[in-house]
Amino acid sequence: MHADIKAPSEARRINFARLASMREAGLIVIILALCIAMSFASPHFLTWGNFRAMLMSFSIEGIVVVGMTILLIVGGIDLSVGSVVCFSMVVSGALFLAGLDPWTASLIGIGVSALIGAAMGFFVTVVGLNHFITSLAAMVIVRGMCLVITKGTPLSLFTLPPAFKAIGQGSFNNIPYVIMIFVVVVAIFDFLLRRATAFRKVFYTGSNEKAAQFSGIKTRQVKFWVTVLCSTLAGLAGVIYMARFGAATPTFGAGMELNIIAAAVIGGASLNGGSGTIFGAILGMALLSVVTSSLILLDVSVYWQDMIKGCILLAAVSIDHFLHRKKS
Amino acid sequence: MTQAPILEIHGLSKAFGPVKALSDVQFELKRGEIHALCGENGAGKSTLMNMIAGVLQPDQGDILIDGTRVSIPSPAAAQRLGIALVHQEIALCQDATVAENIYMAAINARRMPLMNFQKLYADAQKVMDLLAPIPVRTKVADLSISNQQLVEIAKALTLDCKVLMLDEPTAALTESEAQRLFSIVRGLQERGISVIYISHRMAEIFSLCDRVTVFRDGHYVATDPIKAVSPDDVVRKMVGREITQLYPDKLAPKEPGRLLLSVNGLSDGSRFTDVNLQLRAGEILGIGGLIGAGRSEIAQTICGLRPATAGTVALDGQGLRIRNYSDAVKAGLVYLSEDRKGSGVFLDMPIAANISALDLSKLTGTLGLLDRKAEDRQAAEMTKRLGVRMAGIGAAVSTLSGGNQQKVAIAKQLSVEPRVIIMDEPTRGIDVGAKVEIHQLLRQLAGKGVGIVVISSELPELIGLCDRVMVVREGRIAGELAADELGEEAIIMLASGVQNSSNQQKQAQNVA
Ligand SMILES: Nc1ncnc2c1ncn2[C@@H]1O[C@H](COP(=O)(O)OP(=O)(O)OP(=O)(O)O)[C@@H](O)[C@H]1O
Ligand SMILES: [Mg+2]
Numbered sequence: 001m002h003a004d005i006k007a008p009s010e011a012r013r014i015n016f017a018r019l020a021s022m023r024e025a026g027l028i029v030i031i032l033a034l035c036i037a038m039s040f041a042s043p044h045f046l047t048w049g050n051f052r053a054m055l056m057s058f059s060i061e062g063i064v065v066v067g068m069t070i071l072l073i074v075g076g077i078d079l080s081v082g083s084v085v086c087f088s089m090v091v092s093g094a095l096f097l098a099g100l101d102p103w104t105a106s107l108i109g110i111g112v113s114a115l116i117g118a119a120m121g122f123f124v125t126v127v128g129l130n131h132f133i134t135s136l137a138a139m140v141i142v143r144g145m146c147l148v149i150t151k152g153t154p155l156s157l158f159t160l161p162p163a164f165k166a167i168g169q170g171s172f173n174n175i176p177y178v179i180m181i182f183v184v185v186v187a188i189f190d191f192l193l194r195r196a197t198a199f200r201k202v203f204y205t206g207s208n209e210k211a212a213q214f215s216g217i218k219t220r221q222v223k224f225w226v227t228v229l230c231s232t233l234a235g236l237a238g239v240i241y242m243a244r245f246g247a248a249t250p251t252f253g254a255g256m257e258l259n260i261i262a263a264a265v266i267g268g269a270s271l272n273g274g275s276g277t278i279f280g281a282i283l284g285m286a287l288l289s290v291v292t293s294s295l296i297l298l299d300v301s302v303y304w305q306d307m308i309k310g311c312i313l314l315a316a317v318s319i320d321h322f323l324h325r326k327k328s
Numbered sequence: 329m330t331q332a333p334i335l336e337i338h339g340l341s342k343a344f345g346p347v348k349a350l351s352d353v354q355f356e357l358k359r360g361e362i363h364a365l366c367g368e369n370g371a372g373k374s375t376l377m378n379m380i381a382g383v384l385q386p387d388q389g390d391i392l393i394d395g396t397r398v399s400i401p402s403p404a405a406a407q408r409l410g411i412a413l414v415h416q417e418i419a420l421c422q423d424a425t426v427a428e429n430i431y432m433a434a435i436n437a438r439r440m441p442l443m444n445f446q447k448l449y450a451d452a453q454k455v456m457d458l459l460a461p462i463p464v465r466t467k468v469a470d471l472s473i474s475n476q477q478l479v480e481i482a483k484a485l486t487l488d489c490k491v492l493m494l495d496e497p498t499a500a501l502t503e504s505e506a507q508r509l510f511s512i513v514r515g516l517q518e519r520g521i522s523v524i525y526i527s528h529r530m531a532e533i534f535s536l537c538d539r540v541t542v543f544r545d546g547h548y549v550a551t552d553p554i555k556a557v558s559p560d561d562v563v564r565k566m567v568g569r570e571i572t573q574l575y576p577d578k579l580a581p582k583e584p585g586r587l588l589l590s591v592n593g594l595s596d597g598s599r600f601t602d603v604n605l606q607l608r609a610g611e612i613l614g615i616g617g618l619i620g621a622g623r624s625e626i627a628q629t630i631c632g633l634r635p636a637t638a639g640t641v642a643l644d645g646q647g648l649r650i651r652n653y654s655d656a657v658k659a660g661l662v663y664l665s666e667d668r669k670g671s672g673v674f675l676d677m678p679i680a681a682n683i684s685a686l687d688l689s690k691l692t693g694t695l696g697l698l699d700r701k702a703e704d705r706q707a708a709e710m711t712k713r714l715g716v717r718m719a720g721i722g723a724a725v726s727t728l729s730g731g732n733q734q735k736v737a738i739a740k741q742l743s744v745e746p747r748v749i750i751m752d753e754p755t756r757g758i759d760v761g762a763k764v765e766i767h768q769l770l771r772q773l774a775g776k777g778v779g780i781v782v783i784s785s786e787l788p789e790l791i792g793l794c795d796r797v798m799v800v801r802e803g804r805i806a807g808e809l810a811a812d813e814l815g816e817e818a819i820i821m822l823a824s825g826v827q828n829s830s831n832q833q834k835q836a837q838n839v840a
Contacts, residue, residue, distance in 0.1 A: 195700075197692040203677065204685055210671040214633065215685040215740070216657035274676055 023268045027283040034290050042297040050293065052176070058289040059182035060244070061260060062282055063237045066189045067230035069264045069281040070199070074226045075206040075273025076124070076131035080116070081234040082256035083142035086249075088113045088238025090146045093155040093248030102164040106239040113235025114228055116142060121224035131227070139257070146250040155248040168244025178240060185233070190278040202226055206273030262309070263288055266316040288312070332395030334359045334522050335380070335491055340389030342375055344727065347719050349375040352389070353548040355541060357491065362513060362523045364533040364554070366566055367543035368759040369731025370717035373526050374416050376543075377493050381413035382406035410490035414483075414497050416526075416730045416757070417669055418476045420468045427452035427464035430483050455482050459508055473667050474500040474619040474785075481509065492516060493524040496730065498532060499757045500666070502619050502785040503820065510536050528731070528759050529786070530559040542566055567761040574764060575792035576771040578811060585609030587645065588779040589661070589748045591630055594639030599625040600803035603639070607748065607779040612770060614794030615783045616819045622803040623783045624666055627750045631656045631663040643748065657686060660747030664737060664754055666783070668730075672737040675726040679718060680707035682725050682736050687744040710739035713769065715762055731757045738766060742773070749773070750781040755789060767793050787816045799823050 039046040064081050071078050092109030096102050116138060123134045170177050193199045204212040205219045212219050242248055267284030269276030288309060295305045337355035341348070350372040357363050365373050378384040380391060382400040390397050393409055400406050406413070420429045430452045452464040459478045468476060477500040484492060494513075498506040513523055513536065525537055533540060534554060542549040542565040549565050564570060589607040594600075600622040607613050617623050628634045630641055632650035641648045643659055650656050653663070665671040674682050684691055684703045691699050691706070707721040714735040718728060725733055734757050741749055754770075755763045770793070774780050784790050790797050791814045799806045799822035807822045820826075 195697045197688045197696055197698045200681070200688060200698055203681070204674060207674040207677050208671070211665075211674055212685070213653065214663070214665050214671040216654035216687075217685070218652065218654055274674075 024277070024280050024283055027267065027280065027287060031283065031287050031290055034287075034294065038290075038294045038297070041294075045294070045297055050297075054289050054293050055179050056176060057292075058285045059176075059178045060237050060240050061256065061263075062182050062285050063185050063240070064234050064256070065260050065263050065281050065285050066185055066278055067233035068260050069267070069269050069276050069278055070189070070193065070202060071131070071226050071230040072261075072264050072269040072271065073193075073206045073273060073276045074202045074223055075209065076223060076227060076230075077135065077261065077271070078120070078131065078227070078230050078234075079135040079257050080120070080138035080142055081230065081260055082253035083139045083146065084113050084116055084231050084234040085238040085241065085253040085256060086146050086251070087116065087142050088235035089242045089248045089252060090149050090155065090250060092239050092242055093157050094149050096157060096160065097155060102160055106164075106242070109239050109242075110232060110235040113238065114232040117228035117231025118224075120231070121227035124227060125220040125224045143250075143254070150248070150250040152250060154250065157242065157246050157248060160243070160246055165243050165246060168240055168242070178244065181240065185236075186278060186282055193278055203274060206275075208274070259288060259309075260285075262313040262316075266313065284316075332392075333357055334394060336390075336392040336395075337376070337380075338390045338392070340376070340379065340391070341387050342372075342379065342384065343387055345719070347727075348546050350543075350546045353543065353546070355548070356551065357522050357524060358539075359522055360517055360520050361538040362517055362525055362536055364537035364540040365524055365526045365543070366528075366533065366540060366562055368545075368566055368717075369735070369757070369762060370729040371543040371566070372546045373543060374495055374729060377413055377495050377524070377526070380406070380491075380493065381411055383413075407487065407489075410488070411493070412484045412487045412489040412491070413493045414481050414495060416495040416499075418473070418480055420476055420479060420483075422469040423467065425465050425467055426456065426462060426471070426479050429468055429479055430455060430464065430486055432483070451486075452482075455485055458482070458485065458512055460505060472620060472624070473670075474502070474505070477501060478505065485512070489521065491522050491524070493526075495526045496528070496757055497525075498527060498529065500753070500785070502823075503787060503816075504824075505619065506532065528757065528763075530562065530760070531788070533562070534559060544568060563760050566759070576768045578795055585611065585777065588643065589630075589781075590642045590645075592640050592642075594626070594629060594641070595637050596625060596629050596634060597637035600629075600800070603805055605630075605798065605805075607781060609777045609779055610774050611796065612774050612780045612782060612794050614790040614797035615781060615800060616785075616787070616790050616797055617800035617806075617823050619785070621800040621823070623800050624752050625803075626800065627663055627752055627781070627783060631661055631750065633663065657744070662686065662741050662744055662746040662749050664741045664749070664751040666752035666756070668734055668737055668756070673725045673733055673740075676724050678722045679711065679716070679725055679728075679736055680704055680721040683707045683710055683739045683743050686740050690744070706743055707739075710743055711735075713765075714739055715765060731759055731762065734758055735762065735766075742769065746778060748779040748781070750783070752783045753785060754782060755784075755786070763789075787819055790819065791815065801825050 044050055064085065068078060068081060088109040091112055092102070092105040095105035095108055120134050120138050123129045124131055167177050201217050201222050204215065204217055205222045209219050241252065263284035264276065264281040265271065265284070266287060267277065267280030267282065269281060291309060291312065292305060295308065333356045335357040337353065339352050339354065340350055341352055342350045353372070353376065355376065367373050375384065379386050380400065382403045382405050385401070391400060392398065398409060400409065421432070427449050431448055449464055456462050456464050459482055460475065462471065462475050462478065468479060471479065477497065481497055497509060501509065517523060525533070527533055537554050539551060539553050540557065540562055541551040542562060544566060585608045587606060588609045589605070591603060591605040594603040603626050615623050625634060629636045632653045632655055641650060643661060648659055656662070669675070674685065680703050683706060688698065691702050693699055704721060711718065711721060716728070716732050716735045718732065725736055728736065738754060741751065755766055758766065770780055782794060795811055797809045797814055797819060799809070799819055801823055806825065809818055
């Protein structure tokens with residue numbers, strides 16, 4: 001073998017680029033193939049209306065996926081995101097009905113979501129529980145709080161001022177604001193994750209927590225803040241949903257966490273931590289969304305839809321496991 | 329020994345993507361011999377072992393056992409053929425007990441439906457005691473690296489094998505454990521078992537082995553009877569050049585620098601008590617002692633990686649308040665862990681990212697963004713200085729050979745320009761040539777006024793490199809040796825607490 005040192009730029013291309021982009025290129029190919037096949041199967045598929053609907057449907061969830069991906073990279077997981085989305089929505093809605101202006105109410109809703117993240121972060125980093133159990137408990141507790149606040153009935157928020165509803169319903173030049181917010185959030189965090197020093201520490205911590213500690217990284221702080229970030233983004237998604245639906249339903253978002261974790265994992269985030277990209281996770285989301293849309297257009301029953309999505313997840317995780325095992 | 333060799337390798341090649349790990353190599357193991365395999369880091373030794381043990385598959389070439397061609401598709405198949413391998417990297421189940429780990433392979437082979445734990449513990453203890461009195465009911469995660477290494481060896485001893493391959497078994501061991509291992513290996517040889525022995529320590533090879541084969545850059549170089557060659561010959565074949573000076577010149581006596589690090593009355597309440605240590609600028613201080621004496625614990629406590637119950641640490645005369653390791657790094661005090669895989673490197677991350685992990689602030693711009701070009705430059709420079717064999721600085725550390733992973737861990741420490749650097753077994757698994765390079769680097773750093781502490785189980789390294797050696801025994805400083813008092817015997821005496829030579833002989837007998 002030859003031990004020449006290659007030019008740094010060339011060497012860089014080998015790693016990050018190669019493994020990650022292989023997965024991402026693969027996903028793009030699958031999504032395109034599905035789209036082409038569907039355009040033959042259904043005349044409604046390849047229309048701006050359908051695409052807009054698909055984009056809308058995954059834009060808000062996509063914001064949550066961003067937080068979940070970063071949390072998966074650090075080696076955590078959050079099962080409570082669906083509940084927190086709902087909580088943020090319900091708290092903001094209730095405060096609005098109590099007379100607060102909707103913008104302040106929303107900020108408070110996002111704030112309390114961050115507090116839930118902080119509480120989970122406390123149990124994970126200080127008490128020493130793991131993310132799975134902590135967020136499982138939070139999922140149930142927070143859902144309960146939603147039901148308590150609303151007394152179990154949906155809050156009707158049709159009195160929300162139009163300027164606020166526009167966030168979820170309006171558009172500029174035929175591009176919905178929702179999609180714009182989504183693109184901005186994705187762009188910011190994708191950039192930060194690749195370039196910012198603070199986020200590099202997330203990778204170190206997820207890759208080998210002990211080695212990170214032995215490199216002077218305060219891993220508990222890193223895990224705490226990433227947990228807070230994930231809940232905060234879920235809170236942001238919650239208020240956007242509120243603007244979109246003009247209502248706050250206490251059962252909203254149940255089961256959402258599975259879709260979100262599935263998307264991140266299909267996009268290459270490892271449940272063992274240390275790897276994952278935002279772009280990949282969004283592609284995972286897009287794939288699930290295209291599949292759902294196709295199944296609806298093809299008139300497949302809802303029961304089958306879940307089964308098929310589950311199988312896609314299983315296939316993606318199997319591939320991941322296979323690649324991982326081959327590596328070590 | 330007129331029969332066919334027990335193991336033959338012909339024209340074997342193996343590539344990992346673009347990296348050719350082995351090209352057309354040959355190898356022959358006679359019945360009942362101990363055969364050394366030498367080569368620089370990344371020469372392909374472990375790769376060959378992994379193919380014989382069924383972990384990897386060759387791209388080309390034949391493996392012959394007892395003169396017949398075999399294919400070894402899996403580790404289980406290798407086991408059936410009577411081949412056992414002690415891996416270079418520790419691969420134990422961290423959450424299982426020592427006994428369960430020792431008998432894992434054997435249990436698997438026997439296919440017993442139920443386990444008799446009483447018998448398991450008794451049998452395992454018997455095997456373990458051959459090497460060291462480690463209680464077999466302990467969880468592996470609670471053992472030090474050296475003890476884990478011993479468990480790994482014990483595991484192989486339980487298998488009923490014809491060929492035993494030891495890949496750097498002594499890298500984590502001190503002299504006395506190594507001696508015990510050698511006597512066991514000689515015992516196996518008498519029972520007709522053939523052994524392949526990989527090590528970077530020439531002294532071991534020349535005292536233990538019958539023949540030696542050298543690989544260089546994935547190519548076969550030569551096989552010689554050990555009696556026909558000298559250590560210098562072997563080293564020359566390995567590195568392709570002469571190594572004239574094994575250790576750099578020492579500090580000229582009577583030029584003590586200012587006091588840099590001073591540790592007073594440090595205790596952790598369990599592993600060590602009342603440790604005092606003074607380190608001067610420009611000095612390389614060695615720390616010796618037996619495994620489990622508390623050397624690593626002392627170093628980790630100084631750096632804030634473990635809590636202290638009493639004592640003070642001062643750097644440059646200023647008392648340090650170290651609550652965690654990042655405080656220490658900020659103050660210029662860094663520590664290289666002895667556990668490369670567990671806490672030294674990020675295996676699935678690129679080499680460049682590994683090297684920059686210790687001091688990201690240096691590479692961070694005003695906006696909090698990482699300067700990737702600077703990171704790459706730093707990695708290119710450090711890997712070149714240490715001679716890391718790799719596909720590129722973007723390759724994951726897991727694709728490197730053991731010694732090259734260690735070089736990356738060292739590069740990480742050296743990239744921060746520390747004031748005091750404490751290295752725990754810095755040259756573990758590193759080949760002769762690179763070792764010289766690293767020692768020279770350390771001496772250069774010391775020359776610039778950096779204080780260096782080297783914890784080492786390798787006596788020649790302590791003696792050759794250090795200006796002064798402190799010996800730790802059972803959590804206390806047993807004594808200190810100045811440059812002119814350094815010698816293997818003096819260190820062993822302090823480390824084991826044996827005073828006169830008759831006692832020492834007795835102990836040597838016990839060991840043997
Ligand atoms: N999984 C892998 N992927 C890519 N390259 C690899 C892989 N495993 C080994 N290599 C490469 O193969 C070469 C030989 O490695 P090997 O581990 O056999 O070296 P070695 O002789 O055992 O060295 P050391 O003394 O450092 O243990 C190295 O250059 C290494 O980078
Ligand atoms: Mg090796």
